[in-house]
Amino acid sequence: MRNQSLPSWGRFPRSSAEVVPLHWAADARIPFGKPVLGYGLGRSYGDSCQNDGGVLLPTRGLDRFLALDEEHGLLTCEAGVSLGEILRLVVPRGFFLPVVPGTKEVTVGGAIANDVHGKNHHRLGTFGTQVESFELLRSTGERLVCSLQENPDLFAATVGGLGLTGLVLRATLRLRRIVASTIDAETLAIRDLAEFFAISRESDENFEYTVAWIDCLAAGNRLGRGILHRGNHADEPGALTPPPFAGQLTVPIELPVSPLNRLTLSAFNAVYYGKNRLSAGRHFLEPNPFFFPLDSVSHWNRIYGLDGFFQFQSAVPSDAAQATTRTMLTAIAASGQGSFLAVLKNFGQASSPGLLSFPRPGTTLALDFPNRGEPTRKLFRELHAMVRDAGGRIYPAKDALMPAEQFQTQYAGVLDAFRSRMDPAFSSSLWRRVMDG
Numbered sequence: 246m247r248n249q250s251l252p253s254w255g256r257f258p259r260s261s262a263e264v265v266p267l268h269w270a271a272d273a274r275i276p277f278g279k280p281v282l283g284y285g286l287g288r289s290y291g292d293s294c295q296n297d298g299g300v301l302l303p304t305r306g307l308d309r310f311l312a313l314d315e316e317h318g319l320l321t322c323e324a325g326v327s328l329g330e331i332l333r334l335v336v337p338r339g340f341f342l343p344v345v346p347g348t349k350e351v352t353v354g355g356a357i358a359n360d361v362h363g364k365n366h367h368r369l370g371t372f373g374t375q376v377e378s379f380e381l382l383r384s385t386g387e388r389l390v391c392s393l394q395e396n397p398d399l400f401a402a403t404v405g406g407l408g409l410t411g412l413v414l415r416a417t418l419r420l421r422r423i424v425a426s427t428i429d430a431e432t433l434a435i436r437d438l439a440e441f442f443a444i445s446r447e448s449d450e451n452f453e454y455t456v457a458w459i460d461c462l463a464a465g466n467r468l469g470r471g472i473l474h475r476g477n478h479a480d481e482p483g484a485l486t487p488p489p490f491a492g493q494l495t496v497p498i499e500l501p502v503s504p505l506n507r508l509t510l511s512a513f514n515a516v517y518y519g520k521n522r523l524s525a526g527r528h529f530l531e532p533n534p535f536f537f538p539l540d541s542v543s544h545w546n547r548i549y550g551l552d553g554f555f556q557f558q559s560a561v562p563s564d565a566a567q568a569t570t571r572t573m574l575t576a577i578a579a580s581g582q583g584s585f586l587a588v589l590k591n592f593g594q595a596s597s598p599g600l601l602s603f604p605r606p607g608t609t610l611a612l613d614f615p616n617r618g619e620p621t622r623k624l625f626r627e628l629h630a631m632v633r634d635a636g637g638r639i640y641p642a643k644d645a646l647m648p649a650e651q652f653q654t655q656y657a658g659v660l661d662a663f664r665s666r667m668d669p670a671f672s673s674s675l676w677r678r679v680m681d682g
Contacts, residue, residue, distance in 0.1 A: 253289050275386075281384070283302045285325065288350060296673050339424065341420065341421050357372065379400075379414075402666035403599075409672065424479065424481070429527070441459075441589060445591050455474070456474055457473045457589045458521075461514075491543060549613075552617075556643040557643070558603075560592060582614050603638055
């Protein structure tokens with residue numbers, strides 16, 4: 246074991262842990278003496294993938310495909326396989342993952358631990374709803390197969406359980422059939438927040454995938470203006486081309502200071518809105534530009550500078566969604582700390598099998614903010630309070646600043662059940678911050 250810093254995607258907080266890479270599932274063991282946590286590709290934004298002072302178990306060495314049942318659309322692979330690697334294998338064979346997040350650079354184990362969601366939550370729910378089963382290694386040495394039928398309590402605790410119930414070694418996932426890799430997509434310009442909510446129901450009824458980019462610095466009668474992206478899998482047979490592994494561009498170094506400020510963000514947002522408004526309409530897009538646009542720029546997180554960045558993602562109940570979203574966007578615009586990565590989407594009614602799963606019926610807003618120190622923390626305190634007052638939730642996988650009381654309140658009804666199923670050897674910086682700090 247050696248001490249090493251494996252960062253989160255937001256590059257905050259910085260932490261150090263002993264690192265024990267895993268290479269073979271059959272040889273995997275849980276070290277004792279310090280808190281343990283699995284680590285995939287580090288795409289959690291805050292401290293949910295950090296274990297300061299403990300032990301991290303990188304799982305990328307567990308990267309083997311084990312079985313593909315094309316008749317029934319089932320794939321079995323080890324937990325360190327990335328979603329991108331799965332798509333490279335299955336798309337040419339006429340399959341796609343039913344649920345994908347905004348990046349394909351996520352391991353299967355990480356997707357389960359954070360119960361990731363995508364643009365089609367209103368249709369299919371979370372990633373966890375498409376998991377047939379997985380094998381879980383406990384610190385006792387037990388290797389348990391978990392599904393809705395077998396060890397269902399551990400299945401429910403592990404899906405969205407932040408990696409705290411043990412180490413997922415392998416999983417069997419359901420796939421969906423496609424006849425072409427392209428997405429029949431449509432882009433619409435949205436004048437303001439009211440228009441987003443006015444057309445959302447029609448979009449969700451007619452399109453499997455929907456999400457809106459929002460200009461979070463727009464204020465007044467332009468508050469909430471943006472671009473709505475929606476689409477369905479193409480229904481005419483065509484090419485089956487998987488998304489490429491590497492991005493076309495890269496940020497080669499971590500910038501000492503972030504160039505993102507009110508001036509540059511205002512300029513970017515105006516150009517992005519104007520460009521997409523002019524090109525609005527129907528397009529046939531490959532998976533990368535539709536599902537994973539940021540994957541085209543490798544290491545894009547480095548643009549936020551040495552101090553890193555924070556992501557804020559909330560889920561607010563439907564009855565409070567429009568008013569609370571308006572209040573949050575007003576506060577963000579007034580602060581001048583806008584985000585060029587601002588997305589707005591309605592979640593559906595589909596429930597996740599995971600006890601700590603984040604999505605809930607309502608609306609989710611997600612934004613990235615350069616770490617400006619106290620001004621950024623002050624803004625987050627205001628946003629957290631708005632979400633709390635509306636009875637909403639903050640996404641633990643994206644969080645670095647949520648108050649402990651807020652985490653405990655948003656999961657009050659399930660925390661006792663979850664804690665009873667945790668593995669006592671496993672912990673994380675996030676868990677200690679929100680539960681033990």
